[in-house]
Amino acid sequence: MTNLFPNYARKDFEIVEGVGSYLTDDQDRRYLDFTSGIGVVNLGYGNEAVEDALIRQAKRLMHTPNLYQNQLQETVAHVLGKENYSAYFCNSGAEAIEAAIKLARKTTNRSKIITFVQSFHGRTYGAMSATGQAAVHQGFAPLVPDFVYVDYNDRDGIDQQMDQNTAAVIVEVIQGEGGIILAEKEWLQEIEKRCRETGSLLIIDEIQTGMGRTGSLYAFQQMDIEPDIFTLAKGLGNGFPVGAMLGKQELGKHFGPGSHGTTFGGNKMAMAVAAEVVRQIDQSEFLEDVQKKGTYLLEALKKIDSSKIKEVRGRGLMIGIELQQEFSVEDIIKDLEKAGLLTLKAGQNVLRLLPPLTISMKEIDEGIEKIKKVF
Numbered sequence: 212m213t214n215l216f217p218n219y220a221r222k223d224f225e226i227v228e229g230v231g232s233y234l235t236d237d238q239d240r241r242y243l244d245f246t247s248g249i250g251v252v253n254l255g256y257g258n259e260a261v262e263d264a265l266i267r268q269a270k271r272l273m274h275t276p277n278l279y280q281n282q283l284q285e286t287v288a289h290v291l292g293k294e295n296y297s298a299y300f301c302n303s304g305a306e307a308i309e310a311a312i313k314l315a316r317k318t319t320n321r322s323k324i325i326t327f328v329q330s331f332h333g334r335t336y337g338a339m340s341a342t343g344q345a346a347v348h349q350g351f352a353p354l355v356p357d358f359v360y361v362d363y364n365d366r367d368g369i370d371q372q373m374d375q376n377t378a379a380v381i382v383e384v385i386q387g388e389g390g391i392i393l394a395e396k397e398w399l400q401e402i403e404k405r406c407r408e409t410g411s412l413l414i415i416d417e418i419q420t421g422m423g424r425t426g427s428l429y430a431f432q433q434m435d436i437e438p439d440i441f442t443l444a445k446g447l448g449n450g451f452p453v454g455a456m457l458g459k460q461e462l463g464k465h466f467g468p469g470s471h472g473t474t475f476g477g478n479k480m481a482m483a484v485a486a487e488v489v490r491q492i493d494q495s496e497f498l499e500d501v502q503k504k505g506t507y508l509l510e511a512l513k514k515i516d517s518s519k520i521k522e523v524r525g526r527g528l529m530i531g532i533e534l535q536q537e538f539s540v541e542d543i544i545k546d547l548e549k550a551g552l553l554t555l556k557a558g559q560n561v562l563r564l565l566p567p568l569t570i571s572m573k574e575i576d577e578g579i580e581k582i583k584k585v586f
């Protein structure tokens with residue numbers, strides 16, 4: 212008997228403790244974690260400085276409404292957006308996307324928004340409408356109007372759809388939920404160029420790729436593009452719920468008092484945690500280490516000789532192993548779980564690996580051994 216809605220397909224065990232890259236369940240089984248709580252706990256479990264930041268702030272003051280100045284929000288906004296971007300804080304990824312959609316429509320006074328087949332942007336009405344997956348829309352019509360879905364990495368699709376009525380393009384640098392599908396750099400640059408020509412805004416969804424996941428603070432920094440807006444959540448709070456929309460400072464005039472808001476957005480505890488998270492991640496040594504470990508893991512996985520594997524791909528510590536059609540990723544996930552390794556599904560048949568960015572080489576080797584054995 213459960214008193215919860217069955218909207219999540221839950222496993223039959225509960226995770227009750229975490230230390231570093233390891234989790235323990237309610238039956239005292241220990242797992243190496245290659246999920247980071249779906250790209251959230253980038254700094255590992257029990258990160259002392261993050262926990263201390265939260266506890267210190269919780270004891271001092273948990274919440275003030277956005278009726279007052281908020282120095283913690285100013286601090287986090289500056290470390291995230293430097294001199295170029297202003298920030299709006301919220302509580303989740305979907306909310307960050309909602310804010311981006313509203314800001315884009317209001318700024319351009321246009322309605323059409325281009326997103327991509329297999330994209331994922333969240334479950335609220337706007338974010339769901341932006342999501343290019345029929346399965347996510349199922350049963351929820353009518354969606355928010357004027358979203359069109361173009362094939363990912365398709366130049367012609369962009370050319371055909373982008374016009375003077377296009378408010379924005381929303382794109383992930385790597386489609387995470389969609390199956391670890393990497394955007395081509397030239398294609399993203401082409402989208403940026405077309406946005407400039409048509410006066411549309413370029414919105415990059417960094418909710419899964421951001422906060423160091425791909426080896427730079429934001430994945431778009433490796434693409435030589437400059438979004439008008441980008442969205443963050445997941446790793447920004449290392450487990451504390453927080454989201455953010457960053458937009459070019461000049462967009463501020465379209466987002467005046469009363470235009471948008473949320474009670475908990477930029478909550479004191481969320482901001483205290485986020486400030487510490489960014490402090491740890493936004494350091495060249497840390498990010499180079501993520502690149503090094505990501506390359507090592509990717510290369511090791513590519514060497515696995517298995518008839519089940521179609522392709523191994525990824526960037527930084529965001530890696531997908533696409534299986535041949537006749538094999539089930541669910542079965543592999545179950546076998547890995549029995550072997551003491553937690554992993555994720557993405558797309559139709561992709562095993563998704565998102566280990567904590569703080570994982571050690573020894574732990575990566577342990578994960579590789581388990582994956583090898585199961586394959």
Ligand SMILES: Cc1ncc(COP(=O)(O)O)c(C=O)c1O
Nearest residue numbers: 303304305331332333387418419
């Ligand atoms: C790229 C991307 N955008 C948006 C979201 C939605 O975030 P949330 O679940 O916090 O609403 C997700 C969540 O998986 C995501 O991966």
